Amino acid sequence: MGLTIISQEIAALAKKDELKPINEESAPDIERIKKQLDMLDRRLDNVDSIVTAVAERVMKQPIIFNVTCSKCGQKIEIAIIGNEKPSR
Secondary structure, eight states: OHHHHHHHHHHHHHSOOOOOOOOTTTHHHHHHHHHHHHHHHHHHHHHHHHHHHHHHHHHHSOEEEEEEOTTTOOEEEEEEOOOSOOOO
């Protein structure tokens, strides 16, 4: 008897979710999700443009970081130099 109850519970958990048809109530939610995805797409395009511009700038001129060690106080200079534009 105990096994029967457990197997019925497992069978209930294993059922596939049924797809619900789109109706008038869910249409505003779908439109809101579409708008949010469009906004995310535009933001990612903007980030891509910014990263590309920074990479091209790095490749055109040297960037120098001056770091001071917090323990010994020694100054360290790190230079990043590029001589070519990155290829796409």
